Amino acid sequence: MRLAGRSTRLGDGDGRAGRMLRAGLSLWLGVLVLLAVFAAYLDPHLALDLANRFWSCF
Amino acid sequence: MDVSTDGAPRLSLARVMLCGAVILTMSMGIRHGFGLWLQPMTMDRGWTRDTFAFAMAAQNLAWGIAGPLAGAVADRFGAYRVMMVGALAYAGGLFGMALATSGTGLALTAGLMIGVAQAGTTYAVVYGIIGRNLPAERRSWAMGVAGAAGSFGQFLMVPVENALIGTLGWQGALQVLAVLALLIMPLALFLRESPQALKPPGGATQSIGGAVREAFGNRSYRFLTAGYFVCGFQVVFIGVHLPSYLKDHGMSATVATTALALVGLFNVVGTYAAGSLGQRFPKRYILSAIYGLRSVVIIGFLLLPLSPGSVYVFSALMGLLWLSTVPPTNAVIAQIFGVQYMSMLSGFAFLSHQLGSFLGAWLGGALYEASGNYDVVWMLAIALGFFAAAINLPVRETPIVRPHLRPA
Numbered sequence: 001m002r003l004a005g006r007s008t009r010l011g012d013g014d015g016r017a018g019r020m021l022r023a024g025l026s027l028w029l030g031v032l033v034l035l036a037v038f039a040a041y042l043d044p045h046l047a048l049d050l051a052n053r054f055w056s057c058f
Numbered sequence: 059m060d061v062s063t064d065g066a067p068r069l070s071l072a073r074v075m076l077c078g079a080v081i082l083t084m085s086m087g088i089r090h091g092f093g094l095w096l097q098p099m100t101m102d103r104g105w106t107r108d109t110f111a112f113a114m115a116a117q118n119l120a121w122g123i124a125g126p127l128a129g130a131v132a133d134r135f136g137a138y139r140v141m142m143v144g145a146l147a148y149a150g151g152l153f154g155m156a157l158a159t160s161g162t163g164l165a166l167t168a169g170l171m172i173g174v175a176q177a178g179t180t181y182a183v184v185y186g187i188i189g190r191n192l193p194a195e196r197r198s199w200a201m202g203v204a205g206a207a208g209s210f211g212q213f214l215m216v217p218v219e220n221a222l223i224g225t226l227g228w229q230g231a232l233q234v235l236a237v238l239a240l241l242i243m244p245l246a247l248f249l250r251e252s253p254q255a256l257k258p259p260g261g262a263t264q265s266i267g268g269a270v271r272e273a274f275g276n277r278s279y280r281f282l283t284a285g286y287f288v289c290g291f292q293v294v295f296i297g298v299h300l301p302s303y304l305k306d307h308g309m310s311a312t313v314a315t316t317a318l319a320l321v322g323l324f325n326v327v328g329t330y331a332a333g334s335l336g337q338r339f340p341k342r343y344i345l346s347a348i349y350g351l352r353s354v355v356i357i358g359f360l361l362l363p364l365s366p367g368s369v370y371v372f373s374a375l376m377g378l379l380w381l382s383t384v385p386p387t388n389a390v391i392a393q394i395f396g397v398q399y400m401s402m403l404s405g406f407a408f409l410s411h412q413l414g415s416f417l418g419a420w421l422g423g424a425l426y427e428a429s430g431n432y433d434v435v436w437m438l439a440i441a442l443g444f445f446a447a448a449i450n451l452p453v454r455e456t457p458i459v460r461p462h463l464r465p466a
Contacts, residue, residue, distance in 0.1 A: 034210075034323055040217035041319035048221055 062114075067252040069191045075200060077245045078184045079207035081141065084242055085148070085179035087211025088235050089117070089172055091219035095155075098228040109161040113169040115416060118294075120173025121180075122412025125405030128177040129186065130266055132401040137254060138181045141246035144178025145239055147171050152236035156229045179242055181208065181384055182408055186401030187249050189392040190256070197392060198341065200331010201385035209329045213322035229239060258398040264460070269399040272460075273406065278394060278453040282387055283410045288446035289383045290351055290414030292439050296376060297321070299422040303432050304369060313366050317373040324377025331378070333385035338355050340454040341386040341393075348386075349450065352379050353443030360436055393455050 039046060063422045075277040096110050154167030177183075181204075186202045222231035257263070264272070301314035333345050359372040387407060392400050418439075425434045 021446075034213070034326060037214050037217060038319055038323050041315060041322075042226075044217055044220055 068255060069187070069249065069251065070201070071192060071196070073248055074187055074191050075203055077248045078187060081179060081242050081245050081249075082181070082184055082204055082208035083211035083214070084238060085144075085176060086208035087213075087215030088148070088152070088239060090175065090212040090221075091216040092168070094216070094219055094223055095228055095232070097167075097334055098223065102228070102438075103159065105161060105164075110239070111162060112161070113164045115419070116165050116169030117173040117176070118412050118415055118419075118429065120170050121176040122409040122415075124177035125182055125400050125412075126173045126410045127405070128174075128451050129182045129401030129403070129405030130134045130399070132178075132183045132186050133256070133265070133399045135399065135461040136251055136253075137187050137349060138177045138246045138250040140178045140183050141249070142243050144175045144183070145242035145246065146175075148175035148179060148239035149236040151175055152232050152239060156232035156236075160269040175239075177405070181205070181388065182401045182404035185388045185392075186397070187251065187401045189388075189397035190251065194393070197338070198336035198385060198389040199334050201310070202330045202336065203390050205333055205381060205385045206326050206330035208384075209322070209325040210297060213326060216322070256398075256409055258396060264398060264401065266399065269395070269402065270406070272458065273395060273403050274411055276394065276458065278455075279391070279403070279407075281449040281453050282345075282390060283407045284351060285446040285450050286383065286387055286407045286411040287414035288349060288442040289387075290411035290416075291418040291442055292300050293380060293418070294415040295418035295422045295439055298419045299426070299432060299435070302426075306431070307364050307365070309366065309369065313369055316366075317369050318370035320370055320373035321380060325380040325382075329385065332382035333389070336386040336389050340455060341390045342450050342455060344386045345383060345390075345450040345453075346447045349443050349446035352376070353440045355379070356436060356440050356443070389452060396457065 001028070039050075070448075092114060094106065100107055100110055128140050128144070150173075151167045151171030152172060155164065158164040158167050177416065184204055187200055188204060189197060192200050219231060219235070222234055226234060297318070300317060304314045304317065305311070332344055332348065355372060355375045359368065362368050388400075388404050391403050391407065395403055421438070422432065422435050426432055
């Protein structure tokens with residue numbers, strides 16, 4: 001068992017570079033998702049088309 | 059499961075944040091796009107817009123009124139139970155909404171059931187879990203992340219629901235959302251806390267009535283609650299009436315849609331930022347700044363010549379200040395009163411928020427009808443913003459001392 005205080009530290013055992021990389025990737029993904037949703041407000045058809053193209057890749 | 063310094067088992071940060079955030083994304087998101095059903099439902103059922111609007115107003119009031127009760131049950135018997143019942147009510151309300159053929163049926167399902175479901179699956183209950191399971195030094199940040207997830211749900215679900223209605227029809231879309239709401243149930247199971255975790259550190263127990271009396275006898279809590287009323291008033295007035303205001307001033311529907319999208323986009327950023335800042339700075343200053351800045355932004359919007367550009371800047375700034383009051387308000391409540399009855403006390407504060415929301419929506423329409431414009435309500439929104447900024451400044455964030463309570 002671990003103490004709750006300790007377990008809340010993100011990235012224990014990882015290097016600083018690894019943590020920064022994960023944070024950067026998460027931020028980048030978050031921004032992409034937000035912009036995609038924003039685009040869906042401005043042009044719902046474009047958003048649907050993009051979603052269909054995305055799923056057709058699988 | 060981890061163990062806290064007082065020996066009670068606690069849920070891990072990852073579990074609380076992941077499940078709490080997804081639950082808030084769904085619970086806040088699903089009902090946010092209900093306006094999209096107004097036209098297809100009223101046309102199909104032969105209702106007037108009043109019928110739909112009444113059900114939505116009832117939903118907001120039911121959410122507020124059921125909040126303290128749901129919070130008290132969550133604090134006493136475990137939040138996961140409340141969330142399970144809330145998810146069932148959410149799904150039932152959505153199915154019922156799809157099948158409702160009368161105004162009463164709509165008010166009972168989309169209004170009452172979904173309002174109660176909201177009380178059991180949104181901020182107050184999830185924040186209670188965060189408060190009990192995460193250390194105080196991460197609490198405001200965690201509330202910011204969870205709050206941002208709720209804001210993201212609101213932002214995300216409008217275009218998703220629009221697409222669902224377009225492909226499945228309004229009834230099919232509601233049924234899909236009902237199934238989606240049921241997904242809250244397994245997530246709630248992951249947030250099942252041990253009975254020891256529901257007890258306060260040190261074992262000094264307080265009765266529900268004692269906690270309510272203590273909170274309402276506390277000046278800081280009354281100030282926070284009054285500030286939250288203003289938050290509800292401003293947000294709902296702008297959310298409901300801004301499109302009409304823009305239309306009255308010759309702006310196209312595209313400008314109004316983009317404005318609401320910008321509010322949604324920046325709301326996610328603002329909610330997260332407020333939570334994170336609350337970890338470093340006194341939360342009363344953050345709240346005061348948010349309310350004061352809202353008024354300043356509204357003044358600038360009204361004084362500057364109206365153009366699409368000014369509307370977009372206003373929307374982005376208001377988005378940053380939109381639900382950003384939620385994490386600091388709840389974090390201060392936890393800081394002052396502890397976490398034993400946090401969901402219930404957050405629920406009472408939120409009831410004040412919902413009364414403000416109701417007035418913001420209703421007064422916006424009523425004063426517009428009386429005067430032919432929104433000037434009076436804008437002035438009211440500005441004055442209330444400065445009032446809320448002022449009353450948050452003397453809030454004392456120090457934990458309350460309870461010498462009369464002895465360990466059970």
